[in-house]
Amino acid sequence: MMKRRTFLGSTTALFGTTLFTGAMPLVATAQTEPVTGGTLIWGHSETTQNLDMHQTGTASTGRVLQNVHNSIVTVDKDLKVIPMLAESFEQSDDGLTYSFKLRPGVKFHDGSEMTAEDVKYSFERCADPATGAVNFEVFNAVDTIETPDDMTVIVKLKSVNAPFLSRLAENGAGVVMPAGSGDVQGETPIGCGPFRFVSREFGNKVELARFDDYWDGPAYLDGVTAREIPEPTVRLTGLRTGELHMINDIPADRTQEIEDDASLQVVKWFPLNWDFVNLNHTFEPFQNPDVRRAFDMIIDKEALLEGALWGQGQTTASPSYPTSASYDDALTQRAQDIAAAKQMLADAGYPEGSLNIVFKATTNYPYHIESAQILVEWFREAGVTLTIEQLTWADWLSQCWVDKDYQMTMMNFFTLWEPDFLYYSLWNSTGAFNYRGISDPEIDRMTEEARTTVDPAARAEIYKAVQQQIFDQAHDIILWFRNGSIGAQPGVGGLDTVVHPNGSNFNFHKVWLQA
Incomplete structure (x- = not known):
């Protein structure tokens, strides 16, 4: 496929220390x-x-609610955790106790003033399985939440959870709501x-x-x-x-x-999100890793990037944030080899013409529809019939995300700069974002081990091993990072x-x- 246009800017600059590269x-x-x-x-x-910040799993909603809510902590431009609704915070030497001194005079939109009670309520609501919060597991290791006074919150853990503080820097887990407001948050969100x-x-x-x-x-x-x-x-x-x-x-x-x-005016930055093709592991053919690997080999990632995104991004085999220490830049994507994929499918018991796959794509992301249309021809060459079913965003969330009623789909994820949020949520068998039915004991073991590994360099190596396992087993097909852009x-x-x-x-x- 001919390149539609050359990506603007140096990839060296894009992968440098400055995230916001647009001007x-x-x-x-x-x-x-x-x-x-x-x-x-x-x-x-x-x-x-x-609109409930605890329950929503969509970045589209979070992008709006970012302006309604604040978190107890946040991150600076280098993704370092800094105070927000907490005026200051401390972590004990043993990593088991987190103390937050709250910022005085913070008001909610209902006129009430934030106190430690609101923080305790928000954290406990997120942790409560009955809430259905997508970030519930952030609080799995929490033993007690104490409020010795109106401006102090002390969280004690049963075991070390190294990413705990950074997970609170995202509104999903760290958001502070008025005590007792949970019932109205889904329709009329109240924040500060x-x-x-x-x-x-x-x-x-x-x-x-x-x-x-x-x-x-x-x-x-x-x-x-x-x-x-x-x-x-x-x-x-x-x-x-x-x-x-x-x-x-x-x-x-x-x-x-x-x-x-x-x-x-135009603002551009890299990356906005990353995209991947999903194979439902509860669907019999995709329970075979060789079938998944074959499907990976059918796709020319560079050509797909040019065809669907006009080159507005960069291919990657790793979903880790490109400036993260956990990003495995040595991992490379499988090259397209349709003949080898065709043979691999036949050896796995799926000869030419025996696989008819429905690819569900959402119109919420028009370039997903374009990607699916490009894939149809490559899969036809490999002897696989691919039928596209276009879904609204609400229908995709209902069918694919909630009911897991699909065979093959495509999705993108935003904001997962924190590796625990990324790998535990998406690939741990109990992860809130594991809508593909992936159950890999090795990934479960490693993502749990990373949570108790305090040394950042050692944690990064664990996550690189997780990336390798995802690739080796072709649990998903990682495609690219997409550029962000604003016109004004x-x-x-x-x-x-x-x-x-x-x-x-x-x-x-x-x-x-x-x-």
């Missing part, structure tokens, strides 16, 4: 000093689902972030308004309206006509065009503050609109 062109009419007022209309590339939730029209928009009592100072914007527009061309048209102030995920085939347009009108200021260090979440606290 905005100078716009002559832009004001340099922030002003207050106006509602930002954001063309959000995805649709939100359950810079914006308060106003309303949601499912599949259409979410409206947020500035919270004037935000502990870190009020936002410049009066509000943010997230218009949910999965169709890339519709999103881009809205930006060009001025209907939208900002969009994320500039259509891959139009990125250069928008970058060359002096009337618009010239009157939008503060775009350099929008992207969270994890590359996925957006924060509009310091964004403003030209008067």
Whole structure:
């Protein structure tokens, strides 16, 4: 397949120490000093689902809720854990006790003031199996949560959990909600972030308004309206006509065009997320690792990247964050070899014409549909019939994520910069994100061992071994990292503050609109 376009920028620079590699062109009419007022209309590339920050497993929802909630701790640009709702924190020498001194004067959107009771409630709610929290296992090692006074929380563990603090730096586990608010969080989330939730029209928009009592100072914007527009061309048209102030995920085939347009601003960064092809391990053919390896060998990852993403990313055999010490850069993808794959399938008992596979892809990610369409021809050459079934995002979540009712699919994950979050959630047999039915005792052992390994270098080596096992067994087919991009009108200021260090979440606290 011919390359559609050359990836902009040096891969050396992209894999350097700076995550945020994009830059905005100078716009002559832009004001340099922030002003207050106006509602930002954001063309959000995805649709939100359950608004309960504990229960939601979708980055699309988390990207909006990032502005409604704050966590007890967060990370800086180097992904180092720093205080947030906790003014300070300490870890005991034996790694079993974490003490948090809370920031005074933090108010929730319901007018109440945050105390240790709210933190204890939030942590216990996340840990409670009845809640259905996707990050419940963060608290598996917790023995007690003590609140000696209103501004102090002491968490004691039964055993060492080395990634505990960094897992709290994501809103999913570390979010602090008002005590007793769990029942309303799914429809009307209440937090203490810079914006308060106003309303949601499912599949259409979410409206947020500035919270004037935000502990870190009020936002410049009066509000943010997230218009949910999965169709890339519709999103881009809205930006060009001025209907939208900002969009994320500039259509891959139009990125250069928008970058060359002096009337618009563009921000790019690497990576936004990583993508992989999923094989349902409860489906009989995929219980055989040779079948999974053969399917991996059918795919030309570079050609797929060019065909579906127009080169807006970089292939990888590892899903680890590319700047992480746990990223195994020595791991290389299987090359496409359709003849060898065809023979491997025949040897496994699946000769040409005997496999008819349904590939479920969601229209929430149009490039997943394009990827599936490209795969059809390669699989036909290998003697496998691939039929595409297109699903809405809600249907994909219901069928593939919850019911595990699929044979083959494709998904991407955001924000999993923390290796425990990544490997335990996705590949441990009890992991909250293990919707493929993977059960590998060796991975279970290693991901548990990593949790009790305090030395960072030793932990990184364990995760490299996990990556090797995932590859050797072809549990999933890792494809690429995808670039992130934002297009905006010239009157939008503060775009350099929008992207969270994890590359996925957006924060509009310091964004403003030209008067």
